[in-house]
Amino acid sequence: GAVVSQHPSRVICKSGTSVKIECRSLDFQATTMFWYRQFPKKSLMLMATSNEGSKATYEQGVEKDKFLINHASLTLSTLTVTSAHPEDSSFYICSAPHGLAGTNEQFFGPGTRLTVL
Amino acid sequence: GDSVTQMEGPVTLSEEAFLTINCTYTATGYPSLFWYVQYPGEGLQLLLKATKADDKGSNKGFEATYRKETTSFHLEKGSVQVSDSAVYFCALREYGNKLVFGAGTILRVKS
Numbered sequence: 001g002a003v004v005s006q007h008p009s010r011v012i013c014k015s016g017t018s019v020k021i022e023c024r025s026l027d028f029q030a031t032t033m034f035w036y037r038q039f040p041k042k043s044l045m046l047m048a049t050s051n052e053g054s055k056a057t058y059e060q061g062v063e064k065d066k067f068l069i070n071h072a073s074l075t076l077s078t079l080t081v082t083s084a085h086p087e088d089s090s091f092y093i094c095s096a097p098h099g100l101a102g103t104n105e106q107f108f109g110p111g112t113r114l115t116v117l
Numbered sequence: 118g119d120s121v122t123q124m125e126g127p128v129t130l131s132e133e134a135f136l137t138i139n140c141t142y143t144a145t146g147y148p149s150l151f152w153y154v155q156y157p158g159e160g161l162q163l164l165l166k167a168t169k170a171d172d173k174g175s176n177k178g179f180e181a182t183y184r185k186e187t188t189s190f191h192l193e194k195g196s197v198q199v200s201d202s203a204v205y206f207c208a209l210r211e212y213g214n215k216l217v218f219g220a221g222t223i224l225r226v227k228s
Binding site: 004006032034042043044046049093095097105106107108109110111 | 121153158159160161162163206214215216217218219220221
């Protein structure tokens, strides 16, 4: 099956710094990727849709200036958490669809654990 | 908006026990329904899916039937193994590629 990777797998940073998380589709191209946030004992919350060649589409309540998304190529999307604060600590997961339109499957990365001190 | 509700865990079972994880949904149209599994340290993987009413998805001994009348998609397995220990997510997709997830249910299987 298709593989999606994320880097880094875990990161610890100081409050006020920015952190970049990469999401790559390793063996397929993805014009769209999705970024989720997972809270402990809670569901995955869709943050935004990353679109290659155009601006990301953010879900209601997600700060665009806080969570910068760049879909640099057909295999890479990045999420930058700017001026991170402890409340941004979470598990961030990306996914990319692959397959025939209308029946494609979402392939998920292994996630990135962000801890802001 | 669309939503998915699944039973809270953790669910703890002995090996070879019968498993049911309940999932109900709310949607305006006719969504596709999914069960994803997340093993420790790994990303979510699609376990099974159903795209229309009365469809049954099955994989690795797990089954779920799309019940439109009860808006449910309960996950079942007749005999669980220790290796089935994971977090299970019910999800729906109504438009495009956007998935809506339930809260996830932790399954622990003891030998």
